[in-house]
Amino acid sequence: MIKKLFQNLSSKSVEIISICSAIILWQLIAVYIVKNQFYLPSFTDVTLAFVELWSKDAKLGLMDLDYQLPVLLVDLIYSLLHFWIGLLSALAIGIPVGMIMGWFRTIDRVVDPLIEIVRPIPPLAWIPFAIIWIGLNPLAAGFLIFIGAVFPIIINTFTGFKSVSRVYVEAAKVLGCNTDRELIRYVALPSALPSIAAGIRIAMGVGWMCLVAAEMFGVSRNGLGYKIWHHYYLHNMDLVLVYMLILGFLGLFIDRVLRYYIDGKLLKWRKGVVI
C-alpha cells in the first residue's frame, strides 16, 4: 500500500519537483526581494491566512436553509451554485438549439443571424440587465454564466452535427433508421459527441471566468469572486491570493472530472484518434 503510493509519487517526480521549486522560488522572492506583504504575500502568509480563514464560520442562508458553516465552504457553495445554474441551463438550451440548427437547414438560416449579432456582446455587458431583470440573487449570476457558456455549446454542437459523415447517415437509413428523430438520436448525436464535449469544456472555462466577474461586479453578495473584491477593499492581499488559488484549483478539478468522465466513459470508442 505504502510502497504503491511511493511508486506513484516517484513516477510523478518531475511534476512534483516542478511545483515544489515554484513554491520555494515564490517564497524566496516574497521574503528577500519584494519584502512587502501587500505587494506579494509569501507562501507561508497565504497558508496561514488559509488556516485562519478555515476556522471562521458564516451563515448559509439559502431559501429556508440556515446553517453555520466555515466561511470558505459558504463561499464555495454559493459560487458552485451560480456556476451550475448557468452551466446546466446553457446545456439544456445550447445543445438542443445547436442540434436543430445543425440538422435543419432552414432553421439554421433563421436563427444564425440572431446568434451572430448577440454572440459578440461580452457576457459582462449583460450585468446591468441581469440585475434589473432578475435582481441580486443567485439566478442573476447564473444568467451571466449562461450567456458566456451557451454560445460555445451551441456552436460546437452545430459544427458537430454539420460534420456528421454522410456515409453513417446513409448506412443508418439503409438499416431502417429513417425519421429525423431516429437519425438524430442514433447517428448524429453520438457522432457529434466529441465536438459537443469540446464545446462543454470551452463553455466551462468561459463560465468560470464569468462567474468571478459577475460576483465581483456585485451581482451577488456571496461567492469566491465577491470575496476577492471584498478582501481587496480591506487590503487583505493574502486572502485575495487564497481565494484566487482556490478558484484556480477548483477550475482545474472540475475540468479534470469532466475530462475523466467524457474521455473514459462516453468517448472510449475514440481511442484510435490522435488529439
Added chain:
Amino acid sequence: MGKVKVVNVSRRFIKDKDTSTLALDNISMEVDDKEFVCFVGPSGCGKTTLLRIISGLDSPDEGEVYLDGIKIESPGPDRGMVFQEYSLFPWKSVADNVIFGPRMRGIKKKDALEEAEKYLELVGLQQFRHSFPYELSGGMKQRVAIARALANEPSVLLMDEPFGALDAQTRNILQQELLDIWKKKHITILFVTHSVDEAVFLADKIVLMSARPGKIKEVINVDLPRPRERTSPEANVLRDRILKSLLKEQNK
C-alpha cells in the same frame, strides 16, 4: 424473394443551369431471385448511382425500380447495403453495430444480441464482438459491415466495391466467404466492382456498363461451374473478352 426490376431509369445530376451529368441513361434490366450479378464498367459510368437508386437512397429522374413487383421509393430493411467506404458506426462495438438494424425494427436488445452471434459466426468474428471499429483491420471492418447488413435478413444485398480497399490476399478470402454466405442465405446479390477477376470469380451474370452517358453495354452470362477455379482456361477466355471490351470503352 428478391427479384429486382429496373425499368427505363435515367438520372441526371444538375450542377447549374448549363452543366449537368447524365449518370444513367435509360437503363433497363432484371435480376432474378438468388442471382449473383456483378456490375463492371469504367470509373464514373454510374455504377454507384444505380446501386443507390435500387437501395432507395437516391431516386431516378425517370423510370422505376421494383423489388418483387413493388416500387422502390425509399430505403428499407429488405435491401441491405455494404458501402465502399468503411461505414461501421465508430461509436458502437462490433456487436452493437450488427444489432443496429434489428433494434430499429423494435427487437429487444437481448434477443438481437443472441441473433447477432449467428452473423458474427458467419463472418468469423465472434471473438471481436466487444471490439470497437478502430481496433479492426480493413478486411474485418468489411466483414462486420456484411454481418450488419445480413442481420436485417434482406432479400437483396447491394455491395458497392466492398473489397476495393483491401489487398489481393484478403480480397480472395473474402470473395470465397461471400460465396459461402450467398449459398447459405439464399439471397440476391448485386455487386459493383472494378475488378474483372472478381466479377468472373463471383457472378452468375456480369453487367458491362459504358461511360457518359451510363448505359448497359452488354450482359454476359457466366456459365462456369462452381466452385470456380480462378485460373481455369474458360475463366481466362472470359476475362480476356471482358477486358478487351472494357478497353474499347475506355479508349472511346
